[in-house]
Amino acid sequence: MLSPELGHYALALACVLAAVQGILPLIGAHRRDPRLMALAPGLAIGQLIGLVTAFACLIHAAVTDDFSVQNVAANSAVAKPLLYKITGVWGNHEGSILLWALILGLCGAAVAAFGRNLPSALRARVIAVLGLVATGFELFCLTTSDPFARVWPAPMDGQGMNPLLQDPGLAFHPPILYTGYVGFAVPFAFAIAALIEGRVDAAWGRWVRPWAVAAWCFLTCGIAMGSWWSYYVLGWGGYWFWDPVENASLIPWLTGTALIHSAIVVEKREALKIWTVLLAIGTFSFSLSGTFLVRSGILNSVHAFANDPARGVFILGLLGLVIGGSLALFAYRAPSLTAGGLFAPVSREGALVLNNILLCSLCAVVLTGTMYPPFMSLLFDRTISVGKPFFDATTIPLALPLFIFMGFGPMLPWKRAQLWPVLNRLWLAAGLTVVATLVAIRQLSGVLPVLCAALAVWVIVSSATDIATRIQLFRGPVAASLHRLRGLPRAIIGTAIAHTGVGITVLGLAGMSQAQHRIVEVPIGSTQSLAGYEWTLTDVHSEPGPNYTAMVATIEIRRNGHVVTVLHPSKRSFNMQNQTTTDVAIHTNLLSDLYGVLGDSHGTDGHMTYVLRLHYNPLAPWMWLGALVMAFGGALSLSDRRVRVGAPRRATSPSTQGIAS
Amino acid sequence: MTRKTRRLWLVIACVACLGTAAALVLRAFSSDIVFFVTPSQVASSPPPKDRTVKLGGMVVAGSVHRERRGETPVATFDVTDGQAAVSVHYEGILPDLFREGQSVVAIGTANSAHDFTASEVLAKHDETYMPKEVAEALKKSGKWDPRFGPPPSAASWNSMTVQDARKDLAAPAQPQSQPASPAPTGSAP
Numbered sequence: 001m002l003s004p005e006l007g008h009y010a011l012a013l014a015c016v017l018a019a020v021q022g023i024l025p026l027i028g029a030h031r032r033d034p035r036l037m038a039l040a041p042g043l044a045i046g047q048l049i050g051l052v053t054a055f056a057c058l059i060h061a062a063v064t065d066d067f068s069v070q071n072v073a074a075n076s077a078v079a080k081p082l083l084y085k086i087t088g089v090w091g092n093h094e095g096s097i098l099l100w101a102l103i104l105g106l107c108g109a110a111v112a113a114f115g116r117n118l119p120s121a122l123r124a125r126v127i128a129v130l131g132l133v134a135t136g137f138e139l140f141c142l143t144t145s146d147p148f149a150r151v152w153p154a155p156m157d158g159q160g161m162n163p164l165l166q167d168p169g170l171a172f173h174p175p176i177l178y179t180g181y182v183g184f185a186v187p188f189a190f191a192i193a194a195l196i197e198g199r200v201d202a203a204w205g206r207w208v209r210p211w212a213v214a215a216w217c218f219l220t221c222g223i224a225m226g227s228w229w230s231y232y233v234l235g236w237g238g239y240w241f242w243d244p245v246e247n248a249s250l251i252p253w254l255t256g257t258a259l260i261h262s263a264i265v266v267e268k269r270e271a272l273k274i275w276t277v278l279l280a281i282g283t284f285s286f287s288l289s290g291t292f293l294v295r296s297g298i299l300n301s302v303h304a305f306a307n308d309p310a311r312g313v314f315i316l317g318l319l320g321l322v323i324g325g326s327l328a329l330f331a332y333r334a335p336s337l338t339a340g341g342l343f344a345p346v347s348r349e350g351a352l353v354l355n356n357i358l359l360c361s362l363c364a365v366v367l368t369g370t371m372y373p374p375f376m377s378l379l380f381d382r383t384i385s386v387g388k389p390f391f392d393a394t395t396i397p398l399a400l401p402l403f404i405f406m407g408f409g410p411m412l413p414w415k416r417a418q419l420w421p422v423l424n425r426l427w428l429a430a431g432l433t434v435v436a437t438l439v440a441i442r443q444l445s446g447v448l449p450v451l452c453a454a455l456a457v458w459v460i461v462s463s464a465t466d467i468a469t470r471i472q473l474f475r476g477p478v479a480a481s482l483h484r485l486r487g488l489p490r491a492i493i494g495t496a497i498a499h500t501g502v503g504i505t506v507l508g509l510a511g512m513s514q515a516q517h518r519i520v521e522v523p524i525g526s527t528q529s530l531a532g533y534e535w536t537l538t539d540v541h542s543e544p545g546p547n548y549t550a551m552v553a554t555i556e557i558r559r560n561g562h563v564v565t566v567l568h569p570s571k572r573s574f575n576m577q578n579q580t581t582t583d584v585a586i587h588t589n590l591l592s593d594l595y596g597v598l599g600d601s602h603g604t605d606g607h608m609t610y611v612l613r614l615h616y617n618p619l620a621p622w623m624w625l626g627a628l629v630m631a632f633g634g635a636l637s638l639s640d641r642r643v644r645v646g647a648p649r650r651a652t653s654p655s656t657q658g659i660a661s
Numbered sequence: 662m663t664r665k666t667r668r669l670w671l672v673i674a675c676v677a678c679l680g681t682a683a684a685l686v687l688r689a690f691s692s693d694i695v696f697f698v699t700p701s702q703v704a705s706s707p708p709p710k711d712r713t714v715k716l717g718g719m720v721v722a723g724s725v726h727r728e729r730r731g732e733t734p735v736a737t738f739d740v741t742d743g744q745a746a747v748s749v750h751y752e753g754i755l756p757d758l759f760r761e762g763q764s765v766v767a768i769g770t771a772n773s774a775h776d777f778t779a780s781e782v783l784a785k786h787d788e789t790y791m792p793k794e795v796a797e798a799l800k801k802s803g804k805w806d807p808r809f810g811p812p813p814s815a816a817s818w819n820s821m822t823v824q825d826a827r828k829d830l831a832a833p834a835q836p837q838s839q840p841a842s843p844a845p846t847g848s849a850p
Contacts, residue, residue, distance in 0.1 A: 383697035521734035599754035
């Protein structure tokens with residue numbers, strides 16, 4: 001049976017297997033012993049089986065309401081719906097660490113399964129590095145945050161979960177986000193393996209890029225889901241709070257985006273090798289510090305540290321070991337990597353370098369803004385906070401040039417390019433951008449929103465132009481163009497789609513900067529006007545729910561006398577946790593969101609007034625839609641023929657060039 | 662194009678981008694940073710009127726008044742750290758977790774030593790957790806020390822804050838046995 005003891009044993013077994021996986025293949029690769037190297041895939045899959053068993057046991061305990069398990073008693077309750085009993089497993093510290101380890105095990109097994117065409121030494125080293133990282137985190141799980149710890153006597157009922165977390169969006173947000181974070185462990189392991197081997201070449205770039213792109217897709221979706229959750233659950237009308245936990249996911253996203261671009265240069269031109277290795281190490285290091293430092297509150301609050309010193313010291317030591325160790329190895333081995341191909345500043349390589357510099361500057365700015373307050377409070381005992389005004393003033397000016405270069409960067413030829421022929425192809429895009437600017441000036445207020453909207457249009461239209469030029473659209477029969485489109489590498493279409501996604505997101509952000517809201521306190525029957533709509537509060541009544549009681553309002557929204565929609569925002573009181581949550585009502589027509597929140601009620605019977613917060617959020621859905629489009633573009637480029645079929649061969653000697661076309 | 666000229670281009674691009682980033686950060690640091698202040702700091706040296714600050718403390722029990730100006734809801738309440746109290750005006754919906762006698766963070770500007778206009782009120786905590794800044798402020802004011810156990814319950818704060826803060830409102834803050842570090846963070850540039 002799936003008892004907690006079995007789960008604990010399986011976790012310990014996985015930890016031991018991970019340690020063996022981390023040591024033996026490394027020795028094997030060093031001694032060129034094929035038997036030791038061949039152990040790696042089996043060990044990785046064994047470790048995964050152990051972790052899956054452990055995780056299944058924890059889910060089993062949660063579903064069967066085994067309150068003798070402390071983790072279940074603290075976070076679950078009999079009355080909780082089944083879905084949230086399952087998802088609640090990773091809604092707390094211990095469970096989320098186990099999920100983290102499970103996904104890492106999954107990555108190791110994926111390399112074992114899909115990496116059959118890798119050279120055996122490289123594969124053994126990659127799997128071994130993943131095993132070493134896994135050992136550390138499984139030890140952390142076992143020694144300081146054991147999810148299977150028992151409690152005696154077992155309580156009759158659990159303490160329940162924070163009502164805010166009882167939401168399908170949040171239930172699936174952590175696994176996707178974690179897959180993104182942990183997925184960058186694979187490029188990291190490739191980088192470490194390459195450093196140990198002392199060799200990075202085009203084939204390495206080709207192997208590492210799909211893993212980075214896959215992780216990036218998950219991270220993009222995870223961030224978008226988190227932002228969407230905070231938009232529709234927290235009910236404050238915004239979508240991004242710039243708080244450390246959010247920034248912790250944005251920082252690896254920025255360096256990860258730089259990584260998937262610089263890996264192209266390694267793959268095609270064998271340049272930027274050392275930089276790409278550093279980016280792979282940096283991205284995973286940021287993922288690690290993001291999940292563990294910020295979430296566990298070590299840097300933010302001294303209390304979390306003091307409450308459980310063992311946990312804090314362990315995680316700090318582990319982070320120091322992983323990050324410090326890999327950077328030390330980098331410093332020791334990077335000079336031995338040979339420098340790559342030459343290129344002119346104006347070239348595809350040059351554009352990608354610029355992309356990397358700008359993304360890393362953005363990352364540095366976000367990092368500074370995130371780390372400055374904790375350092376100020378640690379060093380100078382000053383409590384400050386850095387919020388939206390700071391990040392708006394620093395990130396937008398750096399993002400604007402990025403959007404400009406994004407337009408024509410993908411159209412530049414490799415090695416050496418002429419700017420003029422490329423720009424010449426973009427006159428239509430430039431014209432449409434000018435039109436968009438004029439429209440934006442009429443519609444939007446503020447300089448930065450107008451610039452952002454115009455450049456977003458520029459990015460979208462020039463991406464479309466790129467594809468249109470490649471398939472020679474309108475230069476011959478449409479059928480021929482469609483045939484060319486089918487023959488076009490999926491990576492190129494994926495790039496254009498992902499860039500279009502960026503444009504859509506930026507348009508959404510520009511639209512949201514024009515959001516309007518009103519806070520009113522009104523009796524039933526009163527009508528407010530906001531953004532050309534008439535909002536009428538027609539009714540407020542109370543309604544019982546499964547483990548709460550709700551006060552539900554009815555707001556009719558009319559435009560020019562016609563009913564557009566009826567919103568039902570509510571306020572829920574959870575008796576068990578003595579907590580209230582607001583349930584936002586949103587009506588969207590994909591161009592704008594009408595967003596209503598019900599606040600407190602005042603007064604006595606007959607003279608009741610209700611506080612309402614009404615928002616009009618133009619283009620809000622585009623922000624998340626764009627992120628989905630980006631992830632779709634990434635996924636499409638993963639289905640490229642070169643990734644599926646072409647088993648890249650390594651050149652016989654490192655000096656041989658021109659493997660990739 | 663030699664390796665050397667390429668490296669030169671790279672260095673120029675890096676310096677340009679990172680330089681811009683640094684300049685933007687420094688400029689934003691001088692204008693967009695929000696300092697955290699306690700009621701006693703506001704009382705002793707109110708921050709400039711155009712400077713947004715975060716005011717944190719406990720909501721004095723019995724001090725919350727809600728009224729309606731036209732159709733806009735206006736809430737007034739006192740925030741204290743046990744030494745001084747500042748009255749806060751806020752137009753909007755108070756958060757779900759806003760309670761009398763519990764911790765709160767108000768973001769806005771100080772009009773005078775005892776008068777604060779909030780543009781945002783945060784009460785992001787449950788029954789046991791207290792915002793870090795408020796906990797720090799309470800520790801400094803000597804009301805609670807984490808070494809001696811968990812923070813006092815909301816009920817005991819009710820009585821403490823009512824008596825102490827009302828007294829303090831009448832007479833300006835007296836230095837206590839464990840004085841707060843009097844650094845006037847709010848007025849720093």
